[in-house]
Amino acid sequence: MNDKKIIIAGLLVFIAIILFPFWYGLLKAAPAPELKLTEKAKAAKECVRPTEYMKAEHMQLLDEWRHSVVRNAKRVYVNQSGKEFNISLSNTCLDCHSNKADFCDKCHNYASVDPYCWDCHIDNPKEKK
Numbered sequence: 001m002n003d004k005k006i007i008i009a010g011l012l013v014f015i016a017i018i019l020f021p022f023w024y025g026l027l028k029a030a031p032a033p034e035l036k037l038t039e040k041a042k043a044a045k046e047c048v049r050p051t052e053y054m055k056a057e058h059m060q061l062l063d064e065w066r067h068s069v070v071r072n073a074k075r076v077y078v079n080q081s082g083k084e085f086n087i088s089l090s091n092t093c094l095d096c097h098s099n100k101a102d103f104c105d106k107c108h109n110y111a112s113v114d115p116y117c118w119d120c121h122i123d124n125p126k127e128k129k
């Protein structure tokens with residue numbers, strides 16, 4: 001009887017040690033940041049494209065936007081549901097997401113990306129903090 005308990009206890013310790021890299025990793029991984037939406041974004045409810053698309057593909061969309069303006073002089077974007085947007089990183093994206101630090105930056109810091117766009121584009125179009 002007692003031997004059985006000791007063997008089971010021993011096995012449990014052994015398993016815990018074998019799995020150390022996994023549970024240690026779980027404890028250490030930083031949680032994904034919580035993103036704040038501005039009142040304006042909350043009121044709009046939707047982004048330019050569906051959230052899942054934006055989450056994964058916003059850089060491609062911005063690339064498309066840049067191409068459209070710089071190459072084709074086309075400054076209006078029409079999304080899937082027929083809604084029109086003025087093509088502008090500062091005046092459209094950062095109009096709704098005017099809390100860049102709590103939105104774009106927070107996620108970029110977490111993901112260790114550092115877009116260089118703000119070397120030229122105004123990151124604070126309304127001079128708000």
Ligand code: HEC
Binds near residue numbers: 046047048058092094
């Ligand atoms: C009219 C307001 C509005 C504009 C303009 C806008 N967004 Fe959004 N955006 C939102 C809203 C609202 C959400 C959150 C939707 C939700 O909660 O599902 C969002 C979500 C996102 C997300 C996903 C965040 C997450 O939860 O993971 C990204 C990334 C994003 N926007 C980037 C952009 C970029 C880049 C632009 C310009 C190309 C832009 N947005 C323009 C309102 C806007």
Ligand code: HEC
Binds near residue numbers: 055062094111115116
């Ligand atoms: C949910 C997290 C998240 C949010 C919110 C977010 N981004 Fe990003 N962004 C990323 C990730 C992750 C990458 C890197 C993707 C890659 O390398 O493929 C990225 C890349 C980019 C790039 C391309 C950078 C490069 O050097 O290639 C641009 C531009 C960009 N984001 C703009 C924005 C803007 C503007 C906002 C706010 C309106 C925003 N992002 C909000 C996660 C986010």
Ligand code: HEC
Binds near residue numbers: 062063119
């Ligand atoms: C060296 C300066 C410079 C850098 C860096 C830069 N841009 Fe631009 N971008 C411009 C200029 C100049 C225009 C043309 C402005 C116009 O005609 O309205 C432009 C236009 C755009 C446009 C369409 C018009 C607008 O006002 O938004 C988008 C979208 C854009 N760039 C996205 C980006 C993104 C995303 C990045 C970073 C990955 C970036 N740009 C980095 C100079 C730059």
